[in-house]
Amino acid sequence: MATDIAAPRDRSRPIVREIxxxxxxxxxxxxxxxxxxxxxxxxxxxxxxxxxxxxILSGTGLIARDWNREVGVNYAPPSxxxxxxxxxxxGQSAPVTTETPxxxxxxxxxxxxxxxxxxxxxxxxxxPSAPAVPGTPPATEEKSVDPLADVxxxxxxxxxxxxxxxxxxxxxxxxxxxxxxxxxxxxKTIKGSETSIFVxxxxxxxxxFLGTVFGAVAGYYGRWVDDFFNWFYSVFSSIPYxxxxxxxxxxxxxxxxxxxxxxxxxxxxTGVFRLLRAEYLKHKSREYVQAADAIGASNARxxxxxxxPNVSHVVLVQLSILAVGFIKSEVILSFLGFGxxxxxxxxxxxxxxxxxxxxxxxxxxxxxxxxxxxxxxTAFSLFTDSLRDALDPKLKGxxxx
Amino acid sequence: MKGTEPMTSxxxxxxPLVSVRKLRVSFRLDRHTTFEAVKGITFDIPRxxxxxxxxxxxxxxxxxxLAMLGLLPQENSIVDPESEIIYGGxxxxxxxxxxxxxxxxxxxxxxxxxxMTSLNPVFTVGWQLEEVLRLHMGMTGRAARKRAVDLLRExxxxxxxxxxxxxxxxxxxxxxxxxxxxMAIACEPKLLIADEPTTALDVTIQKQILExxxxxxxxxxxxxxxxxxxxxVVGEIADYVVVMRNGEIREQGPAKAVFESxxxxxxxxxxxxxxxxxxxxxRLPVIDDFIQGPGPRHxxxxxRGVRPSDPIVLDVRNLGKSFYSREGLFxxxxxxxxxxxxxxxxxxxxxxxxxxxxxxxTTVGLTxxxxxxxxxxxxxxxxxxxLSMPSxxxxxxxxxIQIIFQNPYASLNPRFxxxxxxxxxxxxxxxxxxxxxxxxxxxELLNRVGLPxxxxxxxxxxxxxxxxxxxxxxxxxxxxxxxxxxxxSVSALDVSVQAQVxxxxxDLQDEFKLSYIFISxxxxVVxxxxxxxxxxxxxxxxxxxxxxxxxxHPKMPYTQRLLASIPKGWRGERARAND
Numbered sequence: 001m002a003t004d005i006a007a008p009r010d011r012s013r014p015i016v017r018e019i020x021x022x023x024x025x026x027x028x029x030x031x032x033x034x035x036x037x038x039x040x041x042x043x044x045x046x047x048x049x050x051x052x053x054x055x056i057l058s059g060t061g062l063i064a065r066d067w068n069r070e071v072g073v074n075y076a077p078p079s080x081x082x083x084x085x086x087x088x089x090x091g092q093s094a095p096v097t098t099e100t101p102x103x104x105x106x107x108x109x110x111x112x113x114x115x116x117x118x119x120x121x122x123x124x125x126x127x128p129s130a131p132a133v134p135g136t137p138p139a140t141e142e143k144s145v146d147p148l149a150d151v152x153x154x155x156x157x158x159x160x161x162x163x164x165x166x167x168x169x170x171x172x173x174x175x176x177x178x179x180x181x182x183x184x185x186x187x188k189t190i191k192g193s194e195t196s197i198f199v200x201x202x203x204x205x206x207x208x209f210l211g212t213v214f215g216a217v218a219g220y221y222g223r224w225v226d227d228f229f230n231w232f233y234s235v236f237s238s239i240p241y242x243x244x245x246x247x248x249x250x251x252x253x254x255x256x257x258x259x260x261x262x263x264x265x266x267x268x269x270t271g272v273f274r275l276l277r278a279e280y281l282k283h284k285s286r287e288y289v290q291a292a293d294a295i296g297a298s299n300a301r302x303x304x305x306x307x308x309p310n311v312s313h314v315v316l317v318q319l320s321i322l323a324v325g326f327i328k329s330e331v332i333l334s335f336l337g338f339g340x341x342x343x344x345x346x347x348x349x350x351x352x353x354x355x356x357x358x359x360x361x362x363x364x365x366x367x368x369x370x371x372x373x374x375x376x377x378t379a380f381s382l383f384t385d386s387l388r389d390a391l392d393p394k395l396k397g398x399x400x401x
Numbered sequence: 402m403k404g405t406e407p408m409t410s411x412x413x414x415x416x417p418l419v420s421v422r423k424l425r426v427s428f429r430l431d432r433h434t435t436f437e438a439v440k441g442i443t444f445d446i447p448r449x450x451x452x453x454x455x456x457x458x459x460x461x462x463x464x465x466x467l468a469m470l471g472l473l474p475q476e477n478s479i480v481d482p483e484s485e486i487i488y489g490g491x492x493x494x495x496x497x498x499x500x501x502x503x504x505x506x507x508x509x510x511x512x513x514x515x516x517m518t519s520l521n522p523v524f525t526v527g528w529q530l531e532e533v534l535r536l537h538m539g540m541t542g543r544a545a546r547k548r549a550v551d552l553l554r555e556x557x558x559x560x561x562x563x564x565x566x567x568x569x570x571x572x573x574x575x576x577x578x579x580x581x582x583x584m585a586i587a588c589e590p591k592l593l594i595a596d597e598p599t600t601a602l603d604v605t606i607q608k609q610i611l612e613x614x615x616x617x618x619x620x621x622x623x624x625x626x627x628x629x630x631x632x633x634v635v636g637e638i639a640d641y642v643v644v645m646r647n648g649e650i651r652e653q654g655p656a657k658a659v660f661e662s663x664x665x666x667x668x669x670x671x672x673x674x675x676x677x678x679x680x681x682x683x684r685l686p687v688i689d690d691f692i693q694g695p696g697p698r699h700x701x702x703x704x705r706g707v708r709p710s711d712p713i714v715l716d717v718r719n720l721g722k723s724f725y726s727r728e729g730l731f732x733x734x735x736x737x738x739x740x741x742x743x744x745x746x747x748x749x750x751x752x753x754x755x756x757x758x759x760x761x762x763t764t765v766g767l768t769x770x771x772x773x774x775x776x777x778x779x780x781x782x783x784x785x786x787x788l789s790m791p792s793x794x795x796x797x798x799x800x801x802i803q804i805i806f807q808n809p810y811a812s813l814n815p816r817f818x819x820x821x822x823x824x825x826x827x828x829x830x831x832x833x834x835x836x837x838x839x840x841x842x843x844x845e846l847l848n849r850v851g852l853p854x855x856x857x858x859x860x861x862x863x864x865x866x867x868x869x870x871x872x873x874x875x876x877x878x879x880x881x882x883x884x885x886x887x888x889x890s891v892s893a894l895d896v897s898v899q900a901q902v903x904x905x906x907x908d909l910q911d912e913f914k915l916s917y918i919f920i921s922x923x924x925x926v927v928x929x930x931x932x933x934x935x936x937x938x939x940x941x942x943x944x945x946x947x948x949x950x951x952x953x954h955p956k957m958p959y960t961q962r963l964l965a966s967i968p969k970g971w972r973g974e975r976a977r978a979n980d
Contacts (some may be wrong), residue, residue, distance in 0.1 A: 004931070027815075027816060032402065120785070173733065217603075285813060287806045287807075287808055287811040287812040288811060288812050288813055290767075290772055290806070290812070290816045291806060291812045291813070291814075292773055292814070292825075294770055294772060294799070294803060294804050295799075295800070295803070295810075295825065295826035295829060295830075296796055296799045296800060296826065296829050296830060297829055301829070306814055306817075308815070309814075309816035309817075309963075310815065310816050
């Protein structure tokens with residue numbers, strides 16, 4: 001069809017299909033080529049991708065759905081060979097717990113509400129243990145509802161049945177060890193990484209979005225808009241980071257994944273803002289933007305359709321850096337107890353538990369969570385570095401020759 | 402290759418100062434590909450003479466000069482070990498870096514194109530001059546300072562005792578280039594390499610700098626290697642000319658021979674492509690006419706000029722633009738970039754706008770497009786004032802006045818394909834009903850500006866400067882404008898490409914009856930393309946007249962001075978002097 005290019009064409013036919021065009025490599029294709037030739041980048045990308053796949057599989061319930069099952073004894077030590085002392089040598093699948101095997105009914109009775117007595121007392125109205133603080137009205141019956149009653153009922157009714165089978169198979173050792181309740185640390189780590197990575201990525205996305213929009217508006221419009229955002233930025237960055245997180249946590253009043261995402265997202269936009277503002281300042285006076293103005297493109301169109309593709313690599317690298325940072329931040333927050341609620345597991349809550357366990361010499365939960373986190377964070381950081389190199393503007397010059 | 406026998410020493414008295422033999426330089430592009438920038442060139446630089454290395458971008462002229470000083474980037478350049486650059490009996494190609502460094506600045510020194518970026522902004526010019534003296538001549542303290550003052554006086558800086566303590570930013574561009582020259586001649590070099598030293602300067606300053614280099618060359622008995630793309634400048638200054646193209650020497654010889662009887666087709670083409678002050682063919686010849694075809698056909702002269710009966714498309718009255726800078730806490734300082742400019746633009750004609758940098762000519766263009774808001778004045782287009790109407794209403798008029806910027810490398814969005822670039826204005830203004838219709842129009846326009854249709858899918862960086870300028874022109878044409886403002890639109894282009902783009906602009910004007918406001922510092926180009934010329938200085942109109950009239954009989958002293966500064970090339974006084 002090469003001859004068709006030169007030949008006068010028939011107006012009625014659509015031309016697009018006639019031209020044998022090879023799509024020219026844009027920035028992203030060139031960056032990808034460069035990234036592909038970088039061995040470190042590819043290895044770390046595979047690791048990050050593996051973690052992401054794990055997160056998705058665990059999120060959709062394909063793996064580690066039963067992480068909550070207590071499959072081993074309390075603090076089951078890690079061993080790939082099952083310990084002989086607990087498992088009968090004849091290899092029968094006899095109950096292997098050190099405790100007496102529990103039937104379903106017995107198991108139900110074993111589920112003891114730890115504050116049941118207190119609640120009984122509250123209900124009875126006598127409340128001897130509740131000292132009547134002067135000024136506070138005595139607890140009435142309506143108010144003394146057991147907040148965990150539903151959960152308890154749930155456990156008694158539904159989960160008890162599976163607990164039956166579960167109780168039968170408690171193993172003395174687990175390949176990667178067990179936690180306080182005998183849950184498999186491997187599965188717990190997988191479930192924990194789901195939380196940590198999701199929180200990290202989602203909050204990084206939120207922070208990058210906010211930073212990009214603020215930075216674009218401030219840098220593009222300049223003048224008082226810029227002043228306003230700079231003032232806002234200065235106030236934000238003058239407050240110590242942890243204090244700010246605590247403040248937001250206090251305002252939001254509830255624990256949960258969404259809360260952490262909001263906390264990290266709302267506090268983490270400053271770096272992206274600073275960079276993007278500078279980029280927009282630089283780009284808004286470029287001739288191609290003036291040219292866009294000359295052809296009548298509106299401000300929003302200039303900002304996000306014309307300029308944004310030219311700064312998007314900065315955004316991508318920032319997103320990547322923030323994701324690494326926020327995965328760590330989530331771990332720190334959960335470790336300090338400001339993070340995910342008790343019924344959600346994350347690397348941070350695992351490390352929190354590990355503090356007490358370490359005194360008892362139970363190191364495996366700590367090692368599992370730390371290894372997983374170190375692996376991901378290192379791989380992610382290396383990948384970010386390579387990504388930045390691959391997207392380096394020098395690339396443009398090389399492509400031009 | 403005709404006429405490329407190297408100048409042998411018989412041409413010149415004594416042996417040459419520098420002999421370049423079979424110089425071959427290539428660049429590594431990536432792991433597998435290299436690009437040969439200089440392909441085995443051979444030439445001599447005689448003592449006490451000026452040799453001009455002429456060529457368009459990509460000809461390898463700057464690479465050659467950098468190779469002489471060993472300044473090529475180490476990590477990706479390869480100089481062929483067979484190459485020889487003989488200076489003082491030594492081969493500079495194989496000289497150790499330490500030895501080479503002793504030569505640099507002392508025996509061979511260089512001045513660069515951009516004086517503004519070649520001087521360190523945080524040190525005074527005196528400090529930078531004295532540094533050279535300290536490093537190479539071992540001068541210190543008062544002796545160095547005295548010598549520095551002498552040097553500044555020699556290069557023609559007024560009040561050198563005072564200016565020696567000035568920072569580069571406190572000097573004008575021409576003065577900065579003088580300081581660069583002072584640094585270059587500080588150690589009495591035997592060879593001065595000047596890489597496009599006047600390209601970034603105004604035409605009047607260019608003339609002064611050229612005269613300065615010529616007089617210094619005579620006084621200090623130096624050789625000068627003058628690198629430029631501008632044949633007119635070469636004609637003024639060079640004794641010998643080396644014409645390069647794509648890393649090869651096309652022709653070399655004494656200036657008289659090269660200018661009066663060029664042997665090589667490319668040299669002939671270069672001499673013809675450039676618009677000349679005394680002729681105005683209907684079409685400028687382009688390089689391809691010479692290299693592929695039988696040579697240029699005889700062209701009739703085009704008549705230019707504006708008659709009072711021509712219909713007026715744009716009437717600008719008392720246009721003014723001020724910029725404000727803050728002074729103190731509350732004060733504002735007003736800088737009037739344009740002061741009450743009035744002119745009329747006839748339909749289908751070209752108004753040339755010339756002036757030196759800072760004359761406000763670009764501001765006039767940007768203000769008419771409302772890329773800057775005007776401070777005062779009106780611009781009537783179809784009976785309406787473009788400058789005072791609300792911006793909503795202006796949107797309809799925006800597409801009627803379009804602009805082509807100076808730098809085609811900067812004015813196209815690097816992340817858009819050419820297709821997107823051309824379709825974008827159509828989708829903004831709702832030209833063409835469907836996407837298919839717009840695509841069709843884009844292809845048609847690509848054809849019109851002489852680009853292959855596959856360009857639609859490519860990115861701007863895959864095109865050369867001239868092709869990019871065509872893309873920018875196609876983008877403007879999508880909106881079918883009435884007025885096209887060309888802001889130095891051909892200044893950044895090579896001579897041969899310049900001719901093609903000028904021809905294209907002329908064809909489009911003939912076809913669509915476009916009116917141009919052609920802003921340029923290049924007086925020859927303006928003379929060629931304009932019907933009427935407006936000379937600006939410091940924000941004011943100096944003179945406005947038909948172009949033939951103004952070039953033949955300039956009335957105002959400023960215009961006379963400006964026109965006298967145009968490099969006359971070989972046809973100027975030197976040709977007569979040589980006869």
